[in-house]
Amino acid sequence: MHRDQSPLRARPLPGHVPSLFLDIDQMLDEFTRLPMQAEFRFDPDMPAVITVEFLAERGPSLSWRIGRELLHHGLTAMSGSGDVRMWPTLPGERPSSWLLLESQEVEALFELPTVPLANWLDATYRVTSAEAEMDGLNWDRFLLELLDGPGTTPSE
Secondary structure (H helix, E strand, C coil), X not given: CCHHHCCCCCCCCCCXXXXXXXXXXXXXXXXXXXXXXXXXXXXXCCCCEEEEEEECCCCCCEEEEEEHHHHHHHCCCCEEXXXXXXXXXXXXXXXXXXXXXXXCCCEEEEEXXXXXXXXXXXXXXXXXXXXXXXXXXXXHHHHHHHHHCCCCCCCC
16 A cells, blocks of 8 residues: 555544645735745634744744734735725736735735635634624633734733
């Protein structure tokens, strides 16, 4: 038997959606693209927020927490306001969307492939529907993780 044909298959845990790794482009200017990879992570304990880690080839990676609904709506229409906005690109050979991230220090525009992101988001909605994403939310933990990052615990 070929080593890639193992009869044992890992079964996903209930409620677990594997991370999505996407090859994306950061637009440095109108004509210059910087290819990179982004990891999209879904936590069923905080289903309204998707963590996106931009994996730089050189230097540190950068994480943003983005509303799942904003990402979902941004695949087909203008979505978001303020620091995070997303909208579909003009029709072309491959469907994609623009994701604009802004802070006081920096502005970054990324082009994301629509189809794999849409499929992955659909999988997250099968785990937790939009209507149920706020049910049982631990608001203290949610705010700590949103403001301070994952793994942060309140000081006693």
